[in-house]
Amino acid sequence: MLKYQQIALEIEKHIEENELQQGDKLPVLETLMAQFNVSKSTITKSLDLLEKKGVVFQVRGSGIFVRRHKRRGYxxxxxxxxxxxxxxxxxxxxxxxxxxxxxxxxxxxxxxxxxxxxxxxxxxxxxxxxxxxxxxxxxxxxxxxxxxxxxxxxxxxxxxxxxxxxxxxxxxxxxxxxxxxxxxxxxxxxxxxxxxxxxxxxxxxxxxxxxxxxxxxxxxxxxxxxxxxxxxxxxx
Amino acid sequence: MLKYQQIALEIEKHIEENELQQGDKLPVLETLMAQFNVSKSTITKSLDLLEKKGVVFQVRGSGIFVRRHKRRGYxxxxxxxxxxxxxxxxxxxxxxxxxxxxxxxxxxxxxxxxxxxxxxxxxxxxxxxxxxxxxxxxxxxxxxxxxxxxxxxxxxxxxxxxxxxxxxxxxxxxxxxxxxxxxxxxxxxxxxxxxxxxxxxxxxxxxxxxxxxxxxxxxxxxxxxxxxxxxxxxxx
CATH class of the missing domain: 3.40.1410.10 (Chorismate lyase-like)
Incomplete structure (x- = not known):
C-alpha cells in the first residue's frame, strides 16, 4: 500500500471512530500535511482518493467536508x-x-x-x-x-x-x-x-x-x- | 467547459461513432497530445476523467483501452x-x-x-x-x-x-x-x-x-x- 493510500485509510478511520457527520469540516490542507508529515501532492492524492470513494467532498475555496450516508444496514x-x-x-x-x-x-x-x-x-x-x-x-x-x-x-x-x-x-x-x-x-x-x-x-x-x-x-x-x-x- | 473536459468528450464521441469495442487500444499519449495540440498534463486529465466515467481503462506500461458495457437498452x-x-x-x-x-x-x-x-x-x-x-x-x-x-x-x-x-x-x-x-x-x-x-x-x-x-x-x-x-x- 502506498503512502497516500495509507493516509487515506487513516483519515477514513478517524472519521468513523469519531462518528463525524455529513458536512463536518476536516482540518485544512496545511494542517493535514503537518500532521502526517507529507508533501502537498501526497495529501492531495489521499483526499482525491477519499473523494472518489465518497468519504469526503471538497469545496473549492472552502474546505474538505465529511460525506456519509445516513442510513444503517444498507x-x-x-x-x-x-x-x-x-x-x-x-x-x-x-x-x-x-x-x-x-x-x-x-x-x-x-x-x-x-x-x-x-x-x-x-x-x-x-x-x-x-x-x-x-x-x-x-x-x-x-x-x-x-x-x-x-x-x-x-x-x-x-x-x-x-x-x-x-x-x-x-x-x-x-x-x-x-x-x-x-x-x-x-x-x-x-x-x-x-x-x-x-x-x-x-x-x-x-x-x-x-x-x-x-x-x-x-x-x-x-x-x-x-x-x-x-x-x-x-x-x- | 474546460479544455480537458472538451477533449474527453471528443474522445468519447470518437469511441461511440467508430463503435470501438471493450479492449480496443487507443493511440498512445504522445499521439493524443499531438492530435489535440495540448500538454501531457491536459491529456492526462482528460483520460483520468474518461477512466472515472468508465469509458476507458488504463494499464500501466501497456496503454489506454476502451471500456464498454456490452448490453443494449440498459x-x-x-x-x-x-x-x-x-x-x-x-x-x-x-x-x-x-x-x-x-x-x-x-x-x-x-x-x-x-x-x-x-x-x-x-x-x-x-x-x-x-x-x-x-x-x-x-x-x-x-x-x-x-x-x-x-x-x-x-x-x-x-x-x-x-x-x-x-x-x-x-x-x-x-x-x-x-x-x-x-x-x-x-x-x-x-x-x-x-x-x-x-x-x-x-x-x-x-x-x-x-x-x-x-x-x-x-x-x-x-x-x-x-x-x-x-x-x-x-x-x-
Whole structure:
C-alpha cells in the first residue's frame, strides 16, 4: 500500500471512530500535511482518493467536508469488500452448496471471454445475515486465472484470497441489475414464496489489465436487502 | 467547459461513432497530445476523467483501452443525463401528474435538511419508453435553491434546466435502492398488478457545496427496466 493510500485509510478511520457527520469540516490542507508529515501532492492524492470513494467532498475555496450516508444496514453496491464491512454489526455467514471445476455455460463463457471448453470454478452459495437468507450466489471463475479454490476459501472472503494469496490486482467491474420474480429453486434456497420479488445483480469483475476473471449472478432476498450507491460529480 | 473536459468528450464521441469495442487500444499519449495540440498534463486529465466515467481503462506500461458495457437498452444508475442518453434508440416521454409548491413531508424535510415549514416544489410524473410505463417519479426540490419550475421545464429535462438556466453546479448524490411489491396506487400508474415486484430508487442530489437540493423517489416497472453500473478500482 502506498503512502497516500495509507493516509487515506487513516483519515477514513478517524472519521468513523469519531462518528463525524455529513458536512463536518476536516482540518485544512496545511494542517493535514503537518500532521502526517507529507508533501502537498501526497495529501492531495489521499483526499482525491477519499473523494472518489465518497468519504469526503471538497469545496473549492472552502474546505474538505465529511460525506456519509445516513442510513444503517444498507449494503454498498460498489464495494466488493463485501457485506462484512457494511453489515459489520450484523452476523454474516455463508453455506456452500456446490463447488467444482466444470465447463462454463454459454452465458458464463460470453461474459468471461473464454471458450466453452475452458475450465471454470463454479461456486454456488447461500449467504445469511443474522441467520436470515440474504442472497443466493452463483459464480464462475476463469480457472486459468483463479487457479485454485477450496471449500475453506469459498466459505470466507474469496476476494481477500484473490488479492492476498494469489496477488492479483482487481481492476473494474460491470454490473447489471434486474428485478423479477423468484423461480421455484431460488425461492426454496431463500426461504421465500415462488413469485416473490427478487433483485438479480450480475457482475463481471476484471483484473487491472482488463481481463474478466469472475462472472457472478447474485439473487437477493428482497426482505433483507437494501443498497446504497454514492455517485460523484463526474459521473453525473 | 474546460479544455480537458472538451477533449474527453471528443474522445468519447470518437469511441461511440467508430463503435470501438471493450479492449480496443487507443493511440498512445504522445499521439493524443499531438492530435489535440495540448500538454501531457491536459491529456492526462482528460483520460483520468474518461477512466472515472468508465469509458476507458488504463494499464500501466501497456496503454489506454476502451471500456464498454456490452448490453443494449440498459440504463446507467449513475447518470442523471437521464434515460434519453442510454435509451437513445428508444422514445422516452413524460406525463406530469402533479406539480405544485407545498410543505415537505417529514421524510423529504429530513433528506433535504430543511424544516417542515420551508417550501418545496413537488413533482409527480410517469415516464414512458416506447409508450410503455418505465417509472413513477416523485421529487421534492428545495424551493430556496430551485426557485422556479413550470410544466414545460418539468416535461423535459429538469437537470438540464438546473445546470444551464439556473447555473447551479450539481455535485454528488446518495442513492438508496429497495426491492418490494407495488402498492395499489403505484400499480395503477404503472399499469401493473398490485403486488408485482418493484425497484424503488431514492436519490438525494447535492450541489458541489454539499447542500441537498432534490430528494426523489422513483418506482420502476420491473418489466421495462434494466440497469448497469460501472465500478472502478478505487471503489472496490
Amino acid at each position: 449494503v454498498s453496491l460498489l464495494s466488493n469488500q463485501g457485506f462484512k464491512k457494511d453489515l459489520k454489526d450484523f452476523h454474516v455467514t455463508s453455506k456452500v452448496i456446490e463447488m467444482d471445476v466444470r465447463k462454463p455455460t454459454q452465458e458464463a463463457a460470453d461474459n468471461l471471454n473464454i471458450g466453452l471448453h475452458d475450465d471454470v470454478y463454479f461456486i454456488k452459495r447461500v449467504r445469511y445475515v443474522n441467520g436470515q437468507t440474504l442472497c443466493l450466489e452463483e459464480s464462475f471463475y476463469n480457472k486459468s486465472i483463479i487457479t485454485y479454490l477450496n471449500n475453506e476459501i469459498v466459505s470466507e472472503s474469496i476476494f481477500h484470497y484473490i488479492k492476498e494469496a494469489l496477488g492479483l490486482k482487481v481492476g473494474f467491474s460491470d454490473m447489471y441489475l434486474h428485478v423479477d420474480k423468484l423461480n421455484q429453486e431460488e425461492a426454496a434456497y431463500l426461504g421465500l414464496k415462488e413469485g416473490a420479488p427478487k433483485l438479480t445483480v450480475e457482475t463481471i469483475f476484471h483484473l487491472t489489465n482488463g481481463q474478466p476473471f469472475d462472472f457472478s449472478k447474485v439473487t437477493y432476498n428482497y426482505e433483507q436487502s437494501q443498497f446504497f450507491i454514492q455517485a460523484n460529480n463526474e459521473l453525473l | 440504463v446507467s444508475l449513475l447518470s442523471n443525463q437521464g434515460f434519453k442518453k442510454d435509451l437513445k434508440d428508444f422514445h422516452v416521454t413524460s406525463k406530469v401528474i402533479e406539480m405544485d409548491v407545498r410543505k415537505p413531508t417529514q421524510e423529504a424535510a429530513d433528506n433535504l435538511n430543511i424544516g417542515l415549514h420551508d417550501d418545496v416544489y413537488f413533482i409527480k410524473r410517469v415516464r414512458y419508453v416506447n409508450g410503455q410505463t418505465l417509472c413513477l417519479e416523485e421529487s421534492f426540490y428545495n424551493k430556496s435553491i430551485i426557485t422556479y419550475l413550470n410544466n414545460e421545464i418539468v416535461s423535459e429535462s429538469i437537470f438540464h434546466y438546473i445546470k444551464e438556466a439556473l447555473g447551479l453546479k450539481v455535485g454528488f448524490s446518495d442513492m438508496y435502492l429497495h426491492v418490494d411489491k407495488l402498492n395499489q396506487e403505484e400499480a395503477a400508474y404503472l399499469g401493473l398488478k398490485e403486488g408485482a415486484p418493484k425497484l424503488t430508487v431514492e436519490t438525494i442530489f447535492h450541489l458541489t457545496n454539499g447542500q441537498p437540493f432534490d430528494f426523489s423517489k422513483v418506482t420502476y416497472n420491473y418489466e421495462q427496466s434494466q440497469f448497469f453500473i460501472q465500478a472502478n478500482n478505487e471503489l472496490l
